[in-house]
Amino acid sequence: MIIKSTVDAGNCLQVKLSGSLDLAGVEAVEMDFAALLAGEQHLLIDLAEVDFIASMGIRMLLSGAKQLNRRDLKLVLAAPNECVKEALKITNINSIIPVFDTIDQAETAL
């Protein structure tokens, strides 16, 4: 798991993750991810290149969303593959963090 790119899109920071958000993946990116949460922008997490997510990864995203929400900022997820989308739905994370099929839809919602 890597943070492949971070792009300042004006109203938000677009963060592209790539790889598996499993136990090892979360360990690899959690420090850098925490640093991104310290900014003053909404975060749009592009999941298009995330091929796997386990509960550790879901907890990392949830914890990030909560931190941002406390400062009136949002975290949104975009472009998950079918398996990742199903996992997000089963855990009901999509009732707490908005999940969009495309980057454009996510940007519009911010």
Place this chain on the structure above:
Amino acid sequence: MNNHFDFTIGNSFDELSTLCKQLHGLLEERHIPSKKCYVVMLALEEMITNTIKYGYDDNNAHQIKVIIDFAGAIKLTIEDDGHQFDPLQSSLDAQSATIEECQIGGMGIHLTKSMVNSMSYRRNNDLNILTILV
């Protein structure tokens, strides 16, 4: 082609990560469809993570045995000598669960139970034996 593989790892996350890579390699060699591959990897990681984190009442080294069988449906068997724990009895209402409501380890169990075809548990000779069909 061999359809039956046995692995034994210690109760450490490093060994679990190594096993995940080995198993992922096996699934790819066999061209297992991506959804099935996802579910096998999920079950393996979630169930063994819970065992390593919460399964033991001491700080000793323990062994966790993993058997994967590719004859017919993919069958994953996980055996550990932790205290008795049946994940099927873990309480989490699938409909009302939010992450805040999840007990420790509950989200991974809920996710796994929801995505596998079947899961059965038995306690035998002081071992937890979990059999998962994908």
